[in-house]
Amino acid sequence: MLNNCKYLIALSVIVILQACGGGGGSSSTESDTAYVDLSWINPKTRIDGSYLLSSSIAGYRVYYGSDDQNLQPLLDIDGSYTDNYRVGVSTAGSYFFAITAYDTHGRESELSNIVFKQAY
Numbered sequence: 001m002l003n004n005c006k007y008l009i010a011l012s013v014i015v016i017l018q019a020c021g022g023g024g025g026s027s028s029t030e031s032d033t034a035y036v037d038l039s040w041i042n043p044k045t046r047i048d049g050s051y052l053l054s055s056s057i058a059g060y061r062v063y064y065g066s067d068d069q070n071l072q073p074l075l076d077i078d079g080s081y082t083d084n085y086r087v088g089v090s091t092a093g094s095y096f097f098a099i100t101a102y103d104t105h106g107r108e109s110e111l112s113n114i115v116f117k118q119a120y
Contacts, residue, residue, distance in 0.1 A: 034092035034119035038062065039084035040099055040112065054080045058104045062087055068096040068114050089119045 040060075046052050057080035063071035064087070077085050089095060095118075098111040 032090060033088045034090075036087050036089070036095070036097065036117050036119045037084065038087055038097060038099065042081065042083050043101060043109075056080070056103050057101050058106075059102055060085075061100045061102060061108065063098045063100070063111065064089065064095045066093070066095060068116070071096060071098055071111070071114070087119075092119055094118050 042054065043052055043057070059076055059078045059080070060082065061076050062074045062085070064074045065071040074087065074089070087097070094116060096114050096116050098114045100109045100111055102108040
């Protein structure tokens with residue numbers, strides 16, 4: 001059974017993550033909140049090259065931190081067709097971001113590539 005679990009996780013998707021600074025003002029009442037716009041390419045295949053149905057993806061999980069070796073979960077984004085999101089963090093500054101995809105069974109992919117961006 002353990003080998004099956006490893007195999008299923010190994011089949012998880014790779015997500016390409018891009019980010020750009022938030023820029024501009026915000027209509028949020030939380031004046032200390034800073035933002036970064038993240039976008040990614042929805043995965044179409046698993047790591048082994050087999051086709052991945054979009055309906056198999058339950059959502060995405062965003063990780064962040066000031067150290068790329070210690071990323072923490074920030075938020076979950078429901079939905080398989082989402083490919084961008086404005087992420088709010090509590091303080092303006094420079095952060096590392098990565099994303100994972102998770103399927104309808106709760107299996108989570110490996111982290112995407114890590115990007116370093118300024119939250120405004």
